[in-house]
Structures are given as C-alpha cells and as structure tokens.
Amino acid sequence: MGTIKVTDLEGNTHEIQATEGLSIMENIYDAKIPIKAACxxxxxxxxxxVYIDEAWIKETGQPSEEEEDILDMVVDLKENSRLSCQITYNDALDGIHVTLSEDTKTD
Ligand code: FES
Structure with a gap:
C-alpha cells in the first residue's frame, strides 16, 4: 500500500490509497475519482x-510502442503524457502525482 496524488479535472488534488500490482488507472477508478477508462x-x-508530474517521469519508464500509437490520438499531447492503465503501481511510485487529462471525462 502507498499513495497516489491525483489532480482531477476541476483542479482538486486527492491523495488516494494505492495497491501494488494494479495500474494507476485501476487505483484511480477504485478510489471513485471519475475516469472514463473506456477499454x-x-x-x-x-x-x-494523464500527465505525470515532472519529478516522477523517470520512475514511470518509457511507454511501449503500442501505448505511443494511442497517445498519438489524444487531444492535448504533452511530453509527460501517459496512459494510466499502462503503468503498474509499485513501491517505487509511492507518492506519484498525476493530473487527469480532458480525455478522461466521463460524460
Ligand atoms: S483504459 Fe483504455 S487505454 Fe487505458
């Protein structure tokens, strides 16, 4: 168990409990913070x-080619853009801060 800081679309930051072995997306979903995660x-x-806080980019590693192909389709791609379902939460990511993108909107 550790924590993830999640800034939502309204700009509010939540500190959620995170479970190792689940993706960042699954942890956000389980904490009931709205995230579409359609697939x-x-x-x-x-x-x-999501956008990864600069301080955590190294720890999250490189996106796969498959992930990069999907990222090419996002509305507002930034250097720190990642698919949160492709990052598995582990101890080394305790305290990571991510910001939801407009793509995660649920309606
Ligand atoms: S939930 Fe669909 S790509 Fe992550």
Missing amino acids: FGCCSCSTCH
Whole structure:
C-alpha cells in the first residue's frame, strides 16, 4: 500500500490509497475519482490519459510502442503524457502525482 496524488479535472488534488500490482488507472477508478477508462486497460482507447508530474517521469519508464500509437490520438499531447492503465503501481511510485487529462471525462 502507498499513495497516489491525483489532480482531477476541476483542479482538486486527492491523495488516494494505492495497491501494488494494479495500474494507476485501476487505483484511480477504485478510489471513485471519475475516469472514463473506456477499454479498461486494453490499451485501445485514450480515456485514461494523464500527465505525470515532472519529478516522477523517470520512475514511470518509457511507454511501449503500442501505448505511443494511442497517445498519438489524444487531444492535448504533452511530453509527460501517459496512459494510466499502462503503468503498474509499485513501491517505487509511492507518492506519484498525476493530473487527469480532458480525455478522461466521463460524460
Ligand atoms: S483504459 Fe483504455 S487505454 Fe487505458
């Protein structure tokens, strides 16, 4: 168990409990913070797109080619864009801060 800081679309930051072995997306979903995640982890939508806080980019590693293909379709791609379903939460990510993108909107 550790924590993830999640800034929602209204700009509010929540500190949520995170479970190792689940993706960042699944942890956000379990904490009941609205995140569309339409394909629920299959790397075939872009509705779990988040921005990783600069300080954590190294720890999250490189996106796969498959993930990069999906990221190419997002509305507002930034250097710190990632699909949150493609990052598995582990101890090294305790305290990571992510910001939800417009793509995660649920309605
Ligand atoms: S939930 Fe669809 S790509 Fe992450």
